[in-house]
Amino acid sequence: MRKVVTTAHMPTEFTIESLGENKARINAWPFEIGFAITLAHPLQRLLCLSAIGYAATAIKIDGVSHEFDSKRGMLEDISLFIINIKNMRFKIKNEDSKREEISFSFKGPREIKGSDLANNVIEVVNPDNYIATINEDTELDFTLIIEKGIGYVASEELRERTESGFIALDAFFNPVRNSIYRIENVLHEDNPDYEKIVFEITTDGQISPVDAFKNALESMYQQMSVFNKITTTSPKTFGEEQVEEIDLGPLLKSVKELGLSVRSSNGLENANIEYIGELALMSEHDINNLKNVGKKSVDEITNAMREIGYPIGGSVIDSYKDKLIEKINEIKLTKDNK
Incomplete structure (x- = not known):
């Protein structure tokens, strides 16, 4: 039976499975109904748009x-x-x-393969690929411009910036060769209607599937940051500058601010938990194993923390965990010395 809540459940489980040299499966759960596909679909599109790769541009x-x-x-x-x-x-x-210009020189007779282009500047991901065959009295000299980028850029769009003597090339940067996802049902707290996202990602070897997924996540956060001015809840997991700007104030308030029942408040007091930040640092295992805190109290505390945006067992505060612990210890020390 669904409960009446004011915020959606925060997924807590995340795993990565290797399926081969350039293939991986990424799983995340449990999501409430509808949330899994809402996140999975744009992430799949971003995997095809924002994964960073390399290509010859001229x-x-x-x-x-x-x-x-x-x-x-x-x-x-x-x-x-x-x-x-x-x-x-x-x-x-x-x-x-982001850009390298490399010259090559070959004398025939010989067959030229991808491995012949590898040097101390570039790595060739597909060394067995055939390139050309030249005769005994032939010398082949050419220069490549290789750049880092995202997505696809047609040669027509590169011609204006291409140096004289160079031929502009269609540049397909994206290293993701295949990305699919599926949504599976998963049991959570005796409710079988929660969902799990399963991504399977294959790259060409320029970057790993996990790095491609990171690129997609970072791109999603960056694109959504335009809305940060209208909300106090913004992504807090990427970059040291974001961590320094986080307001710890709500987490340093007394657990009494949660408006819990007397039974739940007494249970937390007996467990020496005084501040909201201490609850935010706990895992689901930790809170379920608190002495003198029963199942009803655990559910009440868990729901209260979820409603204020700091779910038990979530990863919302991982990036500034040490700073929070330090602040709580300072407050307790000051209080004890009075």
């Missing part, structure tokens, strides 16, 4: 003036050679670098 080939040209002594036409280059998946080794 190429300059010695002796070649345009992409429909040909080169003497090379088996492939330039257009096919460029397609093979666009299919290559790179990774810039210096994580702080």
Whole structure:
């Protein structure tokens, strides 16, 4: 039977399973009915829009003036050679670098594969990919510009900024090859109507599935931050600057502010719990194991904490846990010294 509450249940469980080198399953639960798909659908879209990857954005080939040209002594036409280059998946080794310009030189006869492009600047994710074949009397010299980015950028949009002599390339940055989700029912507090999100994410190897999911989460928080001015509840898990701006005041108030029944208040007093922050730091296991606090009192306390936005067992305060503990200890010490 559903209870009357003023806030939705805060999911507390989260797991990651490896399904292979570049594939992972991410699970989160329990969500109230409707909340799982509300979060899962935009996250899936953001996985396809905001995951950070690398792509060749331009190429300059010695002796070649345009992409429909040909080169003497090379088996492939330039257009096919460029397609093979666009299919290559790179990774810039210096994580702080957003752009690298790298030159290559090959002398025939030989077959050129992705592994031949790896060096101390870039890593080649698909080293076995075929690129070109050149004859004995042929030399192939070309320069690639490799950039870090998100999504897809057509060559037409890159031509204006492409240096003279270079051919702009369609840049497909997104490293996510497949992302699917499903919603499953899960039992929570004897209620089988709660939901679980199950994501399965596959990347091309430029970044891990977990990092791709982090990119999507960060993008969601960043996009939603435009609404921070109209609410006091904003994401508090990313960035030290956000942590420093958090107001601990509500958590330093007495548990009496929760308006609990006498029985519940006495139970907390007997357990030496004086401040709301102490409850916010507790797990569901902790509160269920408090002495002299029965099931009805646990339910009352849990509902009260959920209503003020600090659910028992939630992760709302993880990022400033140490600071909260320090403040509570300071208050108790000051109180004891009076």
